[in-house]
Amino acid sequence: MIEWIIQSKESLKLIYAFIIILSCFVIVIKTNKLFKLSEHQGIRYFRNAFFFYGIGFFIRYFFDLKYFIFNKNYHVLTTFIFEYFLIMGGFFLLYSLLWKKIESAGEEYFTSLINSKVLVFYLMAFVIVGLDCIWKTFYFMFFSQIILFAILILISYNNYIAKGSKGKFLKFYLIAMIFSFIAWVLNFLAALTFAWNPGILITIYLLNIIIFLFFAAGVVRITK
Amino acid sequence: MPKKRERLEVIKDILRAIRETRSIKPTRLLYASNLSPQMFKEYINELISKKFINIDIDNKEKKTFSLTKKGQDFLQEYKIIEDFVDNFGL
Numbered sequence: 001m002i003e004w005i006i007q008s009k010e011s012l013k014l015i016y017a018f019i020i021i022l023s024c025f026v027i028v029i030k031t032n033k034l035f036k037l038s039e040h041q042g043i044r045y046f047r048n049a050f051f052f053y054g055i056g057f058f059i060r061y062f063f064d065l066k067y068f069i070f071n072k073n074y075h076v077l078t079t080f081i082f083e084y085f086l087i088m089g090g091f092f093l094l095y096s097l098l099w100k101k102i103e104s105a106g107e108e109y110f111t112s113l114i115n116s117k118v119l120v121f122y123l124m125a126f127v128i129v130g131l132d133c134i135w136k137t138f139y140f141m142f143f144s145q146i147i148l149f150a151i152l153i154l155i156s157y158n159n160y161i162a163k164g165s166k167g168k169f170l171k172f173y174l175i176a177m178i179f180s181f182i183a184w185v186l187n188f189l190a191a192l193t194f195a196w197n198p199g200i201l202i203t204i205y206l207l208n209i210i211i212f213l214f215f216a217a218g219v220v221r222i223t224k
Numbered sequence: 225m226p227k228k229r230e231r232l233e234v235i236k237d238i239l240r241a242i243r244e245t246r247s248i249k250p251t252r253l254l255y256a257s258n259l260s261p262q263m264f265k266e267y268i269n270e271l272i273s274k275k276f277i278n279i280d281i282d283n284k285e286k287k288t289f290s291l292t293k294k295g296q297d298f299l300q301e302y303k304i305i306e307d308f309v310d311n312f313g314l
Contacts, residue, residue, distance in 0.1 A: 043305075169311035
């Protein structure tokens with residue numbers, strides 16, 4: 001089985017990316033409609049998170065024409081753009097849960113993607129990607145995402161305890177955050193100790209698919 | 225002690241109060257919203273800037289609030305919005 005997976009890994013990667021991009025697309029479309037209706041900032045940042053994830057995966061797996069253009073520099077560029085969008089997705093997800101404590105009532109923003117508070121995240125993501133680029137590694141991204149998802153686990157656990165009966169999806173949100181945390185730890189271990197072991201990578205891909213499908217199903221179910 | 229209303233709930237209450245009377249004077253809306261004058265002002269400014277309500281001024285300079293189409297749509301879909309915000313901890 002693992003042999004077959006390894007042999008057809010390029011096609012499976014495309015299917016993997018397609019599932020995630022499709023999930024993000026559904027989430028963005030549905031939440032955008034809800035945001036237009038409510039002007040709720042939390043919905044806006046939640047939508048932005050999946051917008052960034054979707055674009056990131058699209059660039060990494062479809063825009064990266066490494067199957068047609070054998071240019072290593074081009075592949076490195078798309079990898080770091082992917083990293084940037086992935087980090088920003090995580091930051092927006094965090095901010096969607098924290099915005100109420102940070103923003104004051106009636107603050108107006110002229111664009112959906114940039115404001116003075118979120119600008120800090122853009123700069124942080126830029127620094128993280130820059131450091132990875134200079135050191136030719138992914139460890140700065142792995143560290144940042146492990147810390148980020150540890151915080152997200154705490155916040156979603158608090159939300160689940162505080163509002164468990166009111167929001168049935170909060171339990172799945174918490175599970176998704178735990179899976180994300182595990183996926184990033186595995187990513188880190190795969191790079192550091194296991195020389196990108198295919199078994200670990202397959203586990204990461206499966207976890208990611210489950211996480212994105214969780215969110216897509218939750219969004220569709222609530223907004224139907 | 226009664227539970228503090230969530231922001232979304234306050235907005236719904238204000239919009240509902242306006243819808244019930246079609247157009248309402250600021251003082252009556254302030255009483256109906258059950259907010260402090262300061263908070264009321266903040267919410268009203270936000271609702272005007274987000275185009276959920278209109279402020280109408282008549283010949284005698286008297287102000288009344290009315291609901292926009294966007295405000296009506298918000299009330300109609302309120303349950304879904306509230307569910308979404310609760311379920312994703314937003």
